[in-house]
Amino acid sequence: MSVGYQVSSDHQLARLLQIGIVLEEVVEARAYHHHEELDEDALDEEIRALLSHAAEESADHRERLEAVIDRLEVDSVPFEEIEALVEAQYGQTKPEDFDGVLYDQLCNEETAYKFYDDVIEAIEASDAQFSIDREELVATLSAIRDEEAEGVEEVTRIMEERE
Amino acid sequence: MNTADQYVKAIYLLQEMENGPAATGALADMMEVSPASANEMIGKLESRGLAEHEKYKGVTLTDDGIVRARDALQTYCIIERFLSNVLDVEEFRAEARELEPVIDGMIAERLDTIIDRNSECPDCFDPETDACEYLDVCGAEPETETEAAD
Numbered sequence: 001m002s003v004g005y006q007v008s009s010d011h012q013l014a015r016l017l018q019i020g021i022v023l024e025e026v027v028e029a030r031a032y033h034h035h036e037e038l039d040e041d042a043l044d045e046e047i048r049a050l051l052s053h054a055a056e057e058s059a060d061h062r063e064r065l066e067a068v069i070d071r072l073e074v075d076s077v078p079f080e081e082i083e084a085l086v087e088a089q090y091g092q093t094k095p096e097d098f099d100g101v102l103y104d105q106l107c108n109e110e111t112a113y114k115f116y117d118d119v120i121e122a123i124e125a126s127d128a129q130f131s132i133d134r135e136e137l138v139a140t141l142s143a144i145r146d147e148e149a150e151g152v153e154e155v156t157r158i159m160e161e162r163e
Numbered sequence: 164m165n166t167a168d169q170y171v172k173a174i175y176l177l178q179e180m181e182n183g184p185a186a187t188g189a190l191a192d193m194m195e196v197s198p199a200s201a202n203e204m205i206g207k208l209e210s211r212g213l214a215e216h217e218k219y220k221g222v223t224l225t226d227d228g229i230v231r232a233r234d235a236l237q238t239y240c241i242i243e244r245f246l247s248n249v250l251d252v253e254e255f256r257a258e259a260r261e262l263e264p265v266i267d268g269m270i271a272e273r274l275d276t277i278i279d280r281n282s283e284c285p286d287c288f289d290p291e292t293d294a295c296e297y298l299d300v301c302g303a304e305p306e307t308e309t310e311a312a313d
Contacts, residue, residue: 005264012261018250019266019274026273085249089277111269118265 006126007119013130013137014074016119017065020144021079023115024065025086027108028058034101046158047101054105054151061112061144068140073131102159109151116145164263168235170194170204171213174224175232176290184221236285238271239263240295245274247298256293 007013031054035043043051066079120141123134130137164172173193177185191201205222208214213228224232242262246255266274281287281297289296 015250015252015258015262016265019245019262019270022245022249022277023270023273026276082249086277107269108273111273114267115270118267122265 005118005122006128007122008126008128010072010074010131013123014069014072016122017069018082020112020115020119021062021065021069022082022086023112024058024062025083027112028055028062029086029089030104030108031055031058034104038101043101050105050154050158051101054108057147057151061147064140064144068132068137071132102155102162106152106155106159109148109155113145113148113152116141116148120145164235164238164267166204166264167208167211167213168231168238169263170201170208171224171228171232172235172239174208174214174222175229175236176288178224180290184217184223186221190222233285234268236288238266238268240284240288241271241275241278241280242266243295243298244278244280248278249274255298 007016031051035048035051035055120138123138123141170190173190174185177189177193181189187198187201187205190205191198194201205214205216208222208228209216212225213231214222214224216222239259243255243259246252246258246262252258281295284295287296288294
């Protein structure tokens, strides 16, 4: 991230959180389609549990982000349209396009972690007044970021055990 | 995208527009910083082997700088296209500039999975309009995603 970047308004904050929602949608959709379309032999119980947990966690993160946006003074955003768009994209993806379920999952978790970390840093660097309490906002995003960090550790552990 | 990447992208676009070295003043204007700040960053880019500065002529990217600039421009195109096509943001250019510092290549790569980007990207970026030429910036009908992908 650029040094000194700051989130300066409710609008900008909402836009960043929208991007977070899309990233979560992507994680959820990829995990779901890995789970549904890959052949039984390719997915053992441990990976199934990982994908299932990833999809549930992303849905939960998305809802938490949506709840924050609802409290900001911004126009509503078309969540359903985003969901439909992401689903349409992954609905067309063939199983063979998924190159390495675990690697893909690791990228998802790392990307989300980096994103939330940058957003938190940009909020903390800002003096702007948001229509949501800053401490509560940072606490919510930090909790989500920490869960992404746990996800990175979990996927890394499974990958190392399988080397 | 970090500050150095934003600078190499700006130098790349200025070089395209000028068909020659990027003037320090023009770079400072584009980055909305003072000429002194621009000069300081040019020095850093030179020390990293990304640019060369010639007095009275301006700054030119090295081959490594060009590769880095094109990656940064691609990230920027993804942000613009994502804002315009997925989130229906009319002022996508202004918002892309605001968001550029916080969206790095890794995040853009994920966003890229749900947009249809032209295979010639980032060559489709028009520095004069500060937008991908396939995006609607002047009120004209935008090209459809299918056409853009062809």
